[in-house]
Amino acid sequence: MRLAIAEINLQALAHNLAQVRQFAPNSKVMAVLKANAYGHGLVKIAQHLNDADAFAVARIDEALALRAGGLTKPIVLLEGFFHQDDLPILLANNFQTIIHDENQLRALENAKLDAPISCWLKINTGMHRLGVAPTQLNDFYQRLQATNNAKDTINLMTHFSSADDVNDPKTAEQIALFDSLVQGKQQAHCLANSAGIIAWPAGHGEWVRPGLMMYGVSPMLNTSGKDHQLKPVMRLTTKVIAIRDVDAAQGVGYGGSWQSTQPTKLAVVAMGYGDGYPRHAKHGTPVVIAGKRYGIAGNISMDMISVDIGENADGIKVGDEVVMWGPELPVEEIAQCADTISYELLCNIAPRVSYEYQR
Template sequence: MKIAVAEINLGAIQHNLKVVKKHAPNSKVLAMLKANAYGHGTTQIAMALNEADAFGVARLSEAVALRAAGITKPIVLLEGFFEAGELHIIANLGLDTVLHTQAQLESFLAADLPRSIRVWLKVDTGMNRLGIRPEEVSSAMSSLKGHTNVLGTPILMSHFGCADEVHHPLNQQQFALFTELLEQHQGESSFANSAAILSLPDSHQDWVRPGIMLYGVSPIEATSAIDFGLMPAMTLKSSVIAVRDIKEGETVGYGATWTAKKDTRLAVIAIGYGDGYPRNARNGTPVVINNDTYYLAGRVSMDMISVEIGTQSNVKVGDEAILWGEVLPIEYIAEHAETVPYELLCGVTGRVEKQFLQGVNEVKNQP
C-alpha cells in the first residue's frame, strides 16, 4: 500500500528539455532548479538534465548542495549574493551571480576575490521586482567590463511579468525596451522564461530560462501540458484506507461543508495538507482511483481526504489514488484550489516519499 508517494519520472524531465530545445534551437538553456527543483528533488533533476547548459537557483545554499553532489555545470544565483562575505564562496565554487541592485554592484566591484566570476546584470524592464533601472545599464556595464572580478562579458537579462498572458500589452512593452538596451550591449542576453519560450519566439535571445515547463506543466493560462507536448514529471499518489457508507443528509469532514444528497459511499485517502495537498481544494476536486474519476467530498484534513464513490463502485481499501499527474493534470487541481501549479509542486512536504523513475523503470528511492 503506497501512502503519500510522489513518483518523479526523469524520462519526462528529459523529454521536456527536448521540447525546450525544439522551441528555442539557437539558444542555450539555463534550467531552473530553485525551490528543490519545483519540489521534484534538486540533485536528481540536475543529474537528469545533463543536456542543459547551466542551472539556475535562488539561494547560495542550493548551489552549495549541487556542488557537494558533484554537479559541475555552471550554476547561476538568480538573486545574487545577500552579503559581501558570500562572494568568496561564490568565487571558490565557480558560481555565476546576478547583480540586480546598485548596492550589489558596488559591493561586487569593491571585493578582493580569489578568482573572476561570471556576472548576469539584471535590468527591470517593467515588472518592478528586481533589476537596475534601464537608465543605469550603460554606467553599470562600463564599470563591469574589463574589471578583474568579472569573467568575460556580463550577460544582460530581464524578466517578463505577464508572459503567461500571451496578449498582455506589457509583454511587448518590456521586450521593446530590452531590445533598445541590447543595441548598446555587445555581450550575451537572456529574457525568455517558460511562457515566453512557447509563445514569444523573438525573445529567446542567447539564453532561455525554462522552469515550470521542464516539470511538465503548462506556463500559459487556460492551457494544459498536453497542448505543448509536455509530459508531467510528478504523479502524486496515495491509497484508500477506508470505505464508508453514508446516509442521505449526513455531513462529512471538518465544518460539515459537504452533505450527502442520497445514500452513498465514501473512500478515505491517506493524503492531506500535511503532505502538501491543498487545504482549500473545493468540493468536487477530481481524484482518480482505478482509472475512474471521483470527486472530493468535504474539507481537506491534515492527513486525509474523502471522495464520493457511489454505491456501485468497486473501490476498496488498498486501492491506489492519483491526486495529480499523468492521468490528472495538475492544472485542474490548481484551478479547483484557486492557486497555481507552481505552489502545489513546491508545497509537497518532506514526509511524501519521492520515487525516481526513468520511463517505467524505477531507478532510485529518496525519502
C-alpha cells in the same frame, strides 16, 4: 504499505527538455532548479539534465547542494549574493551571479578576490521586482567592466511579467525596451522564462530559462502541458485506507460543509495538507481511482481526504491507488479547483511524501 508517493518520471523530464530545444533551437538552456526543482528533488533532477547547458537557482544554499551532489555545470544565482562575504564562496565554486542593485555592485567592487566572477546584469524592463532601472544600465555596465572582480563578459538579463497571456502587449513592450537598451552590447542575452519560450520567440536570445515547462506543466493561461506537447514529470498518489457508508443529509468532515443528497460510500484516502495537498480544494475536486474520476467530499484535513465513490463503489477497496495529480489528472486542473497556481502545488510537497524516481 507506503502511502503518499511522488513518482518522478525521468523520461518525461528528458522529453520536456527536448521540447524546450524545439521551441528555442538557437538558444542555450539554463534549467531552473529553484525551490527543490519545483518540488521534484533538486539534486536528482539536476543529475538527469545532462543536456542542459547550465543550471539556475535562487539562492546560494541550493547551488552548494548541487555542487555537493557532484554537479559541475555552470550555476547562476538568480537572486545574486546577499553579503560581500558570499563572494569567495561564489568564486571557489564557480558560481555565476546576477547583479541587480547598487549594494551588490558596490560589494563586488570592494571585495578582495583572487580571480574575477562571471556576472549577469539584470535590467528591470517592467517586472519591477529585481533589476537596475533602464537609466542606470550604462553606469552599472561600465562599472562592471571596470572592476577586476568581474569577468570581462557581462551578460544581460531581464524577466517577463505577463508572458503567460498572449493577449497582453506587456511582453512585446518589454522585449522592445530590452532590445533598445542592449544595442551595441554584444554579450549573451537572456529574457525568456517558460512562457516566453513557448509564446514569445522574439525574446529567446542566446539563453532561455525553462522552469515550470521542464516539469511538464503549462506556464500559459488556461492550457495544460499536453497542449504544448509536454509530459507531466510528477505523479502524486496515495492509497484508500477506509471505505465508509454515509446516509443522505449527513455532514462530512470538519464543519460538515458537504452533505450527500442520497446514501453513498466514501473512500477515505491518506492525503492532506500535511502532505502538501491544497487545503482550499473545493468539494468535487477530482481524484482518479481505478481509472475513473471521483469528487472530493468535505474539507481537506491534515492527513486525510474523503472521496464520494457512490453507493455501488465500483469495486473500490482498501489499498487501492488514488491519483491526486499526474498524467491522468493535470495538476493545472487541481490548481484551478483550489484557486491557486500549479507552481504552488508542486513546491508545497511535504517531506513525508516518498519520492520514487523512474527511468
